[in-house]
Amino acid sequence: MRVKIVEGVHLNVVPSKQFKxxxxxxxxxxxxxxxxxGARTLLTSLLETSSADYPSQNLLSAQLEKMYGASFGIGVxxxxxxxxxxxxxxxxxxxxxxxxxxxxxxxxxxxxxxxxLIKDGSFDxxxxxxxxxxxxIYLNSMNDDRGTQAGLRVQQTYFDDPAQAVPSFGxxxxxxxxxxxxxxxxxxxxxxxxxxxxxxxGNVDADHVADLTRELNFAPRADLNVSIPYDxxxxxxxxxxxxxxxxxxSKLNLAYHVQTDSFGPRYYAAELAAQxxxxxxxxxxxxxxxxKQSMAYYANASTNLNRHIMMVQTGIDAVNRARVEELIGEQxxxxxxGKFTDGQLEAVRTGMLSDxxxxxxxxxxxxxxxxxxxxxxxxVVTPERELELITAATRAEVQQAAAGxxxxxxxxxxxxxx
Amino acid sequence: xxxxxxxxxxxxxxxxxxxxxGLHVQYVYKPDYHKTYAMFTTNFGSIDNSFRLAGDxxxxxxxxxxxxxxxxxxxxxxxYDAFDLFGKTGASANAFTSATQxxxxxxxTDHVAENVDILLSFVQDPYxxxxxxxxxxxxxxxxxxxxxxxxxxxxxxGILGNLYPTHPLHVDVAGSIDSIATITPDMLKTVHxxxxxxxxxxxTVVGNFDVDAIHNVVxxxxxxxxxxxxxxxxxxxxxxxxxxxxxxxxxQTLPISRSKAIVGVKGLTEIPDNxxxxxxxxxxxxxxxxxxxxxxxxxxxxxxxxxxxxxxxYEFTTGRGFNYITLxxxxxxxxxxxxxxxxxxxxxxxSPDFTPARFEVLKRAAVGKFFASLNSLENIANxxxxxxxxxxxxxxxxxxxxxxxxADVQNAAEMLVRSEAISVFHIHAEEEQ
Numbered sequence: 001m002r003v004k005i006v007e008g009v010h011l012n013v014v015p016s017k018q019f020k021x022x023x024x025x026x027x028x029x030x031x032x033x034x035x036x037x038g039a040r041t042l043l044t045s046l047l048e049t050s051s052a053d054y055p056s057q058n059l060l061s062a063q064l065e066k067m068y069g070a071s072f073g074i075g076v077x078x079x080x081x082x083x084x085x086x087x088x089x090x091x092x093x094x095x096x097x098x099x100x101x102x103x104x105x106x107x108x109x110x111x112x113x114x115x116x117l118i119k120d121g122s123f124d125x126x127x128x129x130x131x132x133x134x135x136x137i138y139l140n141s142m143n144d145d146r147g148t149q150a151g152l153r154v155q156q157t158y159f160d161d162p163a164q165a166v167p168s169f170g171x172x173x174x175x176x177x178x179x180x181x182x183x184x185x186x187x188x189x190x191x192x193x194x195x196x197x198x199x200x201x202g203n204v205d206a207d208h209v210a211d212l213t214r215e216l217n218f219a220p221r222a223d224l225n226v227s228i229p230y231d232x233x234x235x236x237x238x239x240x241x242x243x244x245x246x247x248x249x250s251k252l253n254l255a256y257h258v259q260t261d262s263f264g265p266r267y268y269a270a271e272l273a274a275q276x277x278x279x280x281x282x283x284x285x286x287x288x289x290x291x292k293q294s295m296a297y298y299a300n301a302s303t304n305l306n307r308h309i310m311m312v313q314t315g316i317d318a319v320n321r322a323r324v325e326e327l328i329g330e331q332x333x334x335x336x337x338g339k340f341t342d343g344q345l346e347a348v349r350t351g352m353l354s355d356x357x358x359x360x361x362x363x364x365x366x367x368x369x370x371x372x373x374x375x376x377x378x379x380v381v382t383p384e385r386e387l388e389l390i391t392a393a394t395r396a397e398v399q400q401a402a403a404g405x406x407x408x409x410x411x412x413x414x415x416x417x418x
Numbered sequence: 419x420x421x422x423x424x425x426x427x428x429x430x431x432x433x434x435x436x437x438x439x440g441l442h443v444q445y446v447y448k449p450d451y452h453k454t455y456a457m458f459t460t461n462f463g464s465i466d467n468s469f470r471l472a473g474d475x476x477x478x479x480x481x482x483x484x485x486x487x488x489x490x491x492x493x494x495x496x497x498y499d500a501f502d503l504f505g506k507t508g509a510s511a512n513a514f515t516s517a518t519q520x521x522x523x524x525x526x527t528d529h530v531a532e533n534v535d536i537l538l539s540f541v542q543d544p545y546x547x548x549x550x551x552x553x554x555x556x557x558x559x560x561x562x563x564x565x566x567x568x569x570x571x572x573x574x575x576g577i578l579g580n581l582y583p584t585h586p587l588h589v590d591v592a593g594s595i596d597s598i599a600t601i602t603p604d605m606l607k608t609v610h611x612x613x614x615x616x617x618x619x620x621x622t623v624v625g626n627f628d629v630d631a632i633h634n635v636v637x638x639x640x641x642x643x644x645x646x647x648x649x650x651x652x653x654x655x656x657x658x659x660x661x662x663x664x665x666x667x668x669x670q671t672l673p674i675s676r677s678k679a680i681v682g683v684k685g686l687t688e689i690p691d692n693x694x695x696x697x698x699x700x701x702x703x704x705x706x707x708x709x710x711x712x713x714x715x716x717x718x719x720x721x722x723x724x725x726x727x728x729x730x731x732y733e734f735t736t737g738r739g740f741n742y743i744t745l746x747x748x749x750x751x752x753x754x755x756x757x758x759x760x761x762x763x764x765x766x767x768x769s770p771d772f773t774p775a776r777f778e779v780l781k782r783a784a785v786g787k788f789f790a791s792l793n794s795l796e797n798i799a800n801x802x803x804x805x806x807x808x809x810x811x812x813x814x815x816x817x818x819x820x821x822x823x824x825a826d827v828q829n830a831a832e833m834l835v836r837s838e839a840i841s842v843f844h845i846h847a848e849e850e851q
Contacts, residue, residue: 018450019793020429057721061713065779068786095429096789126722134727137676141748144674146567246673246848248563280510281501291499294553297560315564347505354508357527358453361795415567 007220011213012370014201022202023363024105025088028194031226032083034163038174039186044074045131052115068092078168080228080306093203106212128180139172150251154411157241158255195224197374199367231308244414251413254312259404260305263379268389269397274303274310276348277335284331295324318414335402352390425813439645440617446624454625455525455795457803458541462613463518464591468654469612477654481600483593486515494550500540509533518738530627531635538639544610546603562592569674576843577682580665585658615648620806624799657739659686661838669844678845679756680746689741691808696818701830702734707780714771725758752844774824785816
């Protein structure tokens with residue numbers, strides 16, 4: 001249930017008695033722009049570690065401990081053309097505490113989000129410098145995990161638009177131009193202009209939650225005027241990016257363009273095609289590339305259909321590169337050409353349905369669904385609708401979806417032992 | 419007959435039974451949930467590198483990585499793959515091996531009975547051939563290589579090597595390319611017969627299912643198997659609480675951007691597998707929270723000085739025959755990090771954060787976090803399964819933690835924080851050429 005609190009600010013309540021905690025998630029939505037990604041990411045680090053009422057990280061953590069060990073975090077992510085900053089807190093349900101924690105959770109979020117550690121138009125200089133340095137170190141060390149490195153590089157190779165090509169949390173180079181003053185502008189812009197979606201889930205009363213939300217006193221603002229999906233035009237030829245490192249296992253990652261709609265029949269047909277191709281232990285990649293041919297320790301596919309892409313990630317021996325690439329192409333062609341049994345398709349479908357039903361036990365999934373529904377107000381996005389469309393997708397539609405997947409970019413991290 | 423244990427404080431009820439063949443079963447019915455999660459666990463892990471059955475004179479030694487290899491191989495049958503059987507019903511299956519246990523699991527929203535039957539049967543009916551065993555060596559070889567590229571894994575492995583150099587805990591769960599090369603189908607059969615006896619195993623089912631009906635399925639399934647020839651198992655691996663074997667320091671270099679340090683503290687005293695042991699374990703965890711937790715003055719001091727960052731971690735691990743503390747993180751100067759952490763730990767009595775008042779707040783937070791963790795069926799099942807060979811239920815954690823006193827934490831610190839038990843491992847980032 002989505003209700004308007006003021007213009008541009010909506011509350012989405014998901015009542016449930018299933019869990020022992022209550023989840024509150026405040027999402028700030030802005031158009032994705034290359035130049036603000038790094039600033040918004042650093043802003044989350046500052047808000048997460050300091051505020052006027054909790055000027056240092058240990059005081060902020062101590063407050064959460066007093067609330068029976070509540071968990072809290074702020075982070076960024078990307079949904080197609082939208083950049084999101086999300087602040088969330090989970091507190092115990094009243095059954096397990098002496099006094100209700102939900103009002104305290106809202107009060108905590110209000111202090112952290114509305115009373116940052118800003119004085120005379122600047123964030124605290126020491127906090128700013130430390131968080132900027134820590135974030136730079138963290139971003140510079142991302143590639144120490146080779147799987148992450150390969151995933152980020154293939155995305156960089158695929159996308160032309162720099163805002164899509166970089167990670168959703170930006171790069172270390174972004175941080176150099178930021179100052180304790182400039183981040184105040186980033187903060188003010190986010191607080192005043194971003195579309196706000198608030199999701200509250202748990203054993204709650206909708207009216208009570210609406211009252212608590214109004215007390216946050218968000219000013220009215222315009223709704224986001226951006227269509228979320230990002231669809232890069234298909235180009236001829238395949239882009240290749242290769243590098244070598246002193247590692248034992250090589251990584252071969254591929255990125256495909258996917259034709260799809262938003263949460264309609266084509267969306268779920270594409271999801272099914274990707275699952276059959278490489279999404280589960282029943283998939284062709286797992287079966288044929290990993291198990292039958294022993295050509296990879298892992299080989300799987302995942303989609304981001306808001307960005308019209310499918311990624312394949314594998315860990316292999318460098319000498320097998322050409323053979324693995326050929327095998328991957330063959331598996332996708334098999335899906336497109338219908339070279340799979342009805343039994344295989346039905347097993348993958350049953351698995352997807354089962355996974356979606358199982359996800360009803362996850363607060364994260366239910367909260368994400370509520371957010372997605374809010375982001376696509378003109379679409380029906382519910383767990384039930386997902387099950388319906390997965391069930392309805394035909395063999396022909398799955399084949400057609402696979403046939404429309406076009407390889408656009410290949411990244412190879414070649415392991416070379418020194 | 420199912421026995422009911424009601425843990426009212428946790429809001430959970432467990433039904434248990436021990437079958438005639440010795441298999442221990444435990445069920446938690448969760449009617450508000452959609453899925454069911456089942457886990458079949460054997461008390462056999464990577465440290466179990468030798469054994470003897472009643473009547474044997476000699477111990478049989480097994481190569482490093484055998485438990486993990488066996489875990490992979492059990493899915494593979496003569497004319498089918500167990501993944502397929504689960505998959506046909508929409509269930510998803512998985513398995514994992516730790517130092518002391520191997521677990522096989524599925525989760526599903528439908529056909530629970532059928533999947534329980536598949537789970538029990540595929541784990542208890544082994545099928546190995548030369549060809550499939552050889553092929554698996556390639557797959558696991560890749561897995562081993564991947565871990566060799568993982569700096570955090572190497573760091574952890576490095577400190578275990580320092581603390582337990584003469585104990586199999588220092589060997590990676592997957593073994594090495596050389597050790598698994600010697601594995602044969604016969605070896606796997608022998609090991610399976612020894613360690614996969616029902617009395618060495620537990621079945622844990624958590625979720626939305628009919629407990630009585632599933633219990634009947636389990637009993638019927640087990641009645642089909644003949645376990646009459648089984649012999650008593652004796653493990654060769656011994657506990658390791660010795661200080662004299664500890665290597666105080668080692669380091670290695672890797673092609674990464676940021677160096678890493680880890681400090682290990684080897685437990686020199688056994689922590690029993692009962693309620694008292696659970697008390698001691700949580701006393702140690704609270705000790706670490708008090709002096710290293712991010713709500714402390716010391717944490718802030720170290721964070722502001724740049725000695726620690728978000729990568730900082732601390733952990734207390736207990737298992738069959740061992741227990742140890744690990745703490746560390748990333749740092750441009752790993753020696754400074756490890757020295758500082760050792761000083762804070764050994765001077766815990768002088769820490770501004772080591773106070774009875776802070777202890778009370780952290781105790782309440784620990785109980786709150788435990789309740790929150792019960793949102794997840796996986797978490798409930800994992801906790802129940804990993805505790806299933808001990809005599810105390812994880813659902814007693816809130817009661818045990820609430821009963822802890824500051825004196826308990828002081829005692830735990832006295833027991834564990836000893837200079838002769840401390841070791842350091844560094845990974846230096848390779849200089850860019």
